[in-house]
Amino acid sequence: MQPTIRDIAKKVNRSITTVSRALHDYDDVSEETKELVRQAAKEMGYVANKQAQLLRQQHTDTIGFILPTFGPRFSDPFFSEFLAGIGNAAAEQDYDLLVSTCPPGAHEMDTYEKFVQSRRVDGFIIVRTRVDDQRIRYLDSINFPFVAFGRVPGLEHIPYIDENSEQGMRLIVDHLVKLGHRRFACIAPSLNMTFATHRMKGLKEGLAKHGISMRPEYVLTGDLTEKGGYERTLELIGLPERPTAIVACNDLMAIGAIRAIQDSGLTVGREISVTGFDDIPISEYVQPSLTTVSQPIYQIGRSACEMLVDLLNEVAFDRKQILLEPALMIRNSTGIPIA
Amino acid sequence: MQPTIRDIAKKVNRSITTVSRALHDYDDVSEETKELVRQAAKEMGYVANKQAQLLRQQHTDTIGFILPTFGPRFSDPFFSEFLAGIGNAAAEQDYDLLVSTCPPGAHEMDTYEKFVQSRRVDGFIIVRTRVDDQRIRYLDSINFPFVAFGRVPGLEHIPYIDENSEQGMRLIVDHLVKLGHRRFACIAPSLNMTFATHRMKGLKEGLAKHGISMRPEYVLTGDLTEKGGYERTLELIGLPERPTAIVACNDLMAIGAIRAIQDSGLTVGREISVTGFDDIPISEYVQPSLTTVSQPIYQIGRSACEMLVDLLNEVAFDRKQILLEPALMIRNSTGIPIA
DNA sequence: TTGAAAGCGCTAACAT
DNA sequence: ATGTTAGCGCTTTCAA
Numbered sequence: 001m002q003p004t005i006r007d008i009a010k011k012v013n014r015s016i017t018t019v020s021r022a023l024h025d026y027d028d029v030s031e032e033t034k035e036l037v038r039q040a041a042k043e044m045g046y047v048a049n050k051q052a053q054l055l056r057q058q059h060t061d062t063i064g065f066i067l068p069t070f071g072p073r074f075s076d077p078f079f080s081e082f083l084a085g086i087g088n089a090a091a092e093q094d095y096d097l098l099v100s101t102c103p104p105g106a107h108e109m110d111t112y113e114k115f116v117q118s119r120r121v122d123g124f125i126i127v128r129t130r131v132d133d134q135r136i137r138y139l140d141s142i143n144f145p146f147v148a149f150g151r152v153p154g155l156e157h158i159p160y161i162d163e164n165s166e167q168g169m170r171l172i173v174d175h176l177v178k179l180g181h182r183r184f185a186c187i188a189p190s191l192n193m194t195f196a197t198h199r200m201k202g203l204k205e206g207l208a209k210h211g212i213s214m215r216p217e218y219v220l221t222g223d224l225t226e227k228g229g230y231e232r233t234l235e236l237i238g239l240p241e242r243p244t245a246i247v248a249c250n251d252l253m254a255i256g257a258i259r260a261i262q263d264s265g266l267t268v269g270r271e272i273s274v275t276g277f278d279d280i281p282i283s284e285y286v287q288p289s290l291t292t293v294s295q296p297i298y299q300i301g302r303s304a305c306e307m308l309v310d311l312l313n314e315v316a317f318d319r320k321q322i323l324l325e326p327a328l329m330i331r332n333s334t335g336i337p338i339a
Numbered sequence: 340m341q342p343t344i345r346d347i348a349k350k351v352n353r354s355i356t357t358v359s360r361a362l363h364d365y366d367d368v369s370e371e372t373k374e375l376v377r378q379a380a381k382e383m384g385y386v387a388n389k390q391a392q393l394l395r396q397q398h399t400d401t402i403g404f405i406l407p408t409f410g411p412r413f414s415d416p417f418f419s420e421f422l423a424g425i426g427n428a429a430a431e432q433d434y435d436l437l438v439s440t441c442p443p444g445a446h447e448m449d450t451y452e453k454f455v456q457s458r459r460v461d462g463f464i465i466v467r468t469r470v471d472d473q474r475i476r477y478l479d480s481i482n483f484p485f486v487a488f489g490r491v492p493g494l495e496h497i498p499y500i501d502e503n504s505e506q507g508m509r510l511i512v513d514h515l516v517k518l519g520h521r522r523f524a525c526i527a528p529s530l531n532m533t534f535a536t537h538r539m540k541g542l543k544e545g546l547a548k549h550g551i552s553m554r555p556e557y558v559l560t561g562d563l564t565e566k567g568g569y570e571r572t573l574e575l576i577g578l579p580e581r582p583t584a585i586v587a588c589n590d591l592m593a594i595g596a597i598r599a600i601q602d603s604g605l606t607v608g609r610e611i612s613v614t615g616f617d618d619i620p621i622s623e624y625v626q627p628s629l630t631t632v633s634q635p636i637y638q639i640g641r642s643a644c645e646m647l648v649d650l651l652n653e654v655a656f657d658r659k660q661i662l663l664e665p666a667l668m669i670r671n672s673t674g675i676p677i678a
Numbered sequence: 679t680t681g682a683a684a685g686c687g688c689t690a691a692c693a694t
Numbered sequence: 695a696t697g698t699t700a701g702c703g704c705t706t707t708c709a710a
Contacts, residue, residue, distance in 0.1 A: 118388065255625075
């Protein structure tokens with residue numbers, strides 16, 4: 001049994017009130033008593049019961065993070081890196097991190113509601129925002145604190161951090177056009193995710209700037225996994241006139257695309273160039289290495305968490321919205337197209 | 340303000356005790372009253388305050404999981420998949436998951452101690468067990484519930500789930516020997532991790548069975564990342580007589596190895612064969628695809644969590660130790676060695 | 679400078 | 695079948 005404040009009180013012959021105040025270094029407690037209490041607490045190995053403390057104070061010192069998992073084979077490096085970011089930031093600020101996993105869909109909202117109604121967390125971090133995002137509409141409507149990784153159209157007032165993916169895509173297009181590409185294909189994620197809309201928008205704008213428009217049959221939807229990228233690419237290659245550049249909306253799909261091209265007996269960076277998005281560590285190690293746009297996921301996780309803690313502490317913070325500028329990483333999966 | 344049990348009591352004109360019991364479906368409450376209470380609770384949107392409930396019951400319904408993060412570029416797919424496993428299993432059993440991140444080292448133990456002493460979690464799940472594992476020694480010594488992913492030498496009594504990696508390595512060796520390999524090199528993780536010792540043991544035993552012993556200069560240590568595998572492989576290739584097979588102790592390092600071989604102008608599966616371990620999704624998509632041993636990480640996460648919940652509920656469960664049998668995935672990174 | 683007492687929201691032993 | 699009461703461990707108001 002862990003000792004309580006009461007045990008200390010008994011030992012040092014003071015009231016529990018005094019002990020509590022001494023422990024919190026109130027200045028209406030004599031130095032003498034404080035020392036006595038601290039001493040005893042140390043000896044007895046006293047550590048406050050967080051549950052009791054929090055019940056009393058009516059908050060939880062805990063941040064909620066609900067991982068949108070897609071099926072059992074869930075190993076998007078995005079999430080471990082993001083989680084490391086919020087985890088470290090939370091620990092530094094003395095917050096705990098309550099994680100739950102839930103596939104997006106029907107009872108996803110139950111999970112959120114459960115956490116807020118049972119008062120399990122003080123705020124949320126939301127990832128992979130969606131165009132019509134129930135989670136955010138809900139939290140926003142009841143005024144529950146959260147920070148989103150991703151902007152949401154129509155909800156410009158919410159606190160978010162995001163990358164300027166439009167710009168990222170424009171960088172990619174510029175790079176490919178300069179190499180001589182004109183026939184662009186794209187593997188997009190489902191367009192209900194905001195990041196997909198931004199990337200597609202940037203892609204189209206970038207192309208338009210060069211007087212290029214994308215043929216409808218060149219725009220396919222993948223599920224963000226290697227497998228999705230692989231399958232969609234096979235379809236593209238089977239087209240009567242195949243594209244010379246495949247712009248995948250994330251690295252995992254790009255890696256699948258590379259593989260599909262190779263399996264079809266073509267050379268990546270020659271017959272077909274491929275680009276990704278995210279710059280996950282492995283993109284440097286696939287063969288050929290992947291041209292992509294880097295996104296500092298770990299840092300974004302950190303910032304999101306810090307923003308949320310500021311919000312919870314009502315610290316004035318000017319930039320309630322943060323938009324990060326991306327960087328193009330030119331590697332070997334892109335090259336001059338050959339006939 | 341959320342309504343409390345007291346508000347319901349007032350509304351239905353009963354005592355809070357009766358309300359509490361009605362809500363928990365005790366059978367010493369009249370059907371009538373129960374219905375009345377349920378009705379009111381629903382109308383008022385009552386949800387129990389978990390904090391209060393738990394303080395009273397002296398437990399937390401929460402499982403702790405401390406992610407051993409190695410630096411900011413932390414994107415080992417292992418962890419997101421494992422986390423998805425425990426997350427889903429925990430949710431099903433109505434447990435919450437408290438996640439913290441901490442690099443292995445000096446104040447890792449502080450994190451564990453903090454969680455147990457402040458009574459924040461009911462039990463832990465431990466990953467990447469180490470040969471002399473302070474975390475486990477600590478939890479075991481104070482009799483705090485936990486389940487480990489990984490055996491620990493000298494602590495055979497602890498509840499664990501693990502893969503028979505000795506056997507996995509033997510499968511790899513048999514496969515390579517059959518192809519004609521005799522000069523084996525290995526990229527091992529630091530040997531303080533138990534899984535590394537098991538894999539190395541299996542490797543050596545497997546080789547011994549065929550009358551092969553590994554030269555000391557062929558055994559290198561990598562840090563489990565692509566980069567580590569890449570660098571160590573470059574060293575191996577620089578050796579006066581280079582190995583024909585490189586056995587990496589995880590997939591990420593194997594992928595780095597493949598890349599290093601290609602960058603040196605050699606062909607993987609011909610001059611040098613490469614094997615991995617884990618069978619992460621991407622191993623199927625690198626070029627050439629990776630021969631490896633599969634480890635059902637998601638399922639292991641699930642099982643670990645279920646074991647822990649059983650432990651917490653003191654449900655008798657016979658197999659306190661689980662050892663999973665591995666499967667060899669033969670792909671294209673291994674082939675007949677050429678001179 | 680200290681202590682008594684109330685109370686956070688809930689459950690449960692013990693009455694009735 | 696229902697209510698009274700105590701108490702989980704803590705913080706804080708108020709009084710001394």
